[in-house]
Amino acid sequence: MPSAAAVIERDLLQFLETVARESVRGPDDDLFAGGYLTSLGALELVAFLEGQYGIAVEVEDLDLDNFRSVTRIVDFVLAKRSAREQGGSPGAAAAAPGGGGR
Structure with a gap:
């Protein structure tokens, strides 16, 4: 069975x-610099994450570094889910250690 990540x-x-109508080359590609995400696409991404994974993306979470690559988004979602399961604060993922490495 595949891991959650x-x-x-x-x-x-x-x-x-x-959203981008093309495949992302790799999980560490910069989604904004590579043209995969626009500001509208970022809003769609946040809505997708909230709906798909049952997390709340708070204002303090809206740091581009949390959403710059697939790897960073995965780390962000896992941190938010972990914080939720442990009863942590909604913005706990924004301060997650490591800032993007799995």
């Missing part, structure tokens, strides 16, 4: 392909 990565790559 692998499932989230697969889902994100499929979502981004739909």
